[in-house]
Amino acid sequence: MKEEQRLFEIYLRNKGLKMTSARETVLQAFLRSEGHLSAEDLLAAAKRIDPGLGQATVFRTLKLLADAGLAQDACKDEGPRRYEHVYKHSHHDHLVCVGCGRLIEFCHPQIEKAQNEIFKEFGFRATGHRLELRGLCADCAKTFDLEKE
Incomplete structure (x- = not known):
């Protein structure tokens, strides 16, 4: 998990963004998950860590995780989008x-x-x-x- 966090921090820094506590919470929730999860699944997992997290923050952070090469859309055409880990998998x-x-x-x-x-x-x-x-x-x-x- 530490390596993925470091890579995400580097990606954010290169984009002029910061690793906020909310982004870190979403990252941790994503990395702890297994299998394929929807943005709604990730929202629920992140809210178990921090009930105050907003939907928009989780969805935007998931996009950043995908752009950083840590997540990808597992299946683009059927049902709701579901994401999976890709880094070192x-x-x-x-x-x-x-x-x-x-x-x-x-x-x-x-x-x-x-x-x-x-x-x-x-x-x-x-x-x-x-x-x-x-x-x-x-x-x-x-x-x-x-x-x-």
């Missing part, structure tokens, strides 16, 4: 249920190999990628099948 892809918004992380060596081959085939130097596979989770697929009958 292993690469993974996502399965996204278009029915309920469930998000599953996975890493598949053959997919990674194929993506690297595609970069090479087209003469690209890889700087990163995101793969989101969309479909219906087992629960939503059952509901969908029941509705069709």
Whole structure:
């Protein structure tokens, strides 16, 4: 956590901003969280630390965390935006249920190999990628099948 805090402070300083106690609280709440959280989830977690925090402060700080490279939008198209840790976290892809918004992380060596081959085939130097596979989770697929009958 200390390294992420140091990086965030450097980022803020370079932008002419300060590490306020409110920003530090939001950062700590974010770093303590696991998985994918919405801005509302982060607001609730931060308010457990400091009940006086405002929604706008949390949302603005989350944007700063993303701009600083500490957070990223885990899935851009399905449901509410959910953010995840990216700094020093292993690469993974996502399965996204278009029915309920469930998000599953996975890493598949053959997919990674194929993506690297595609970069090479087209003469690209890889700087990163995101793969989101969309479909219906087992629960939503059952509901969908029941509705069709």
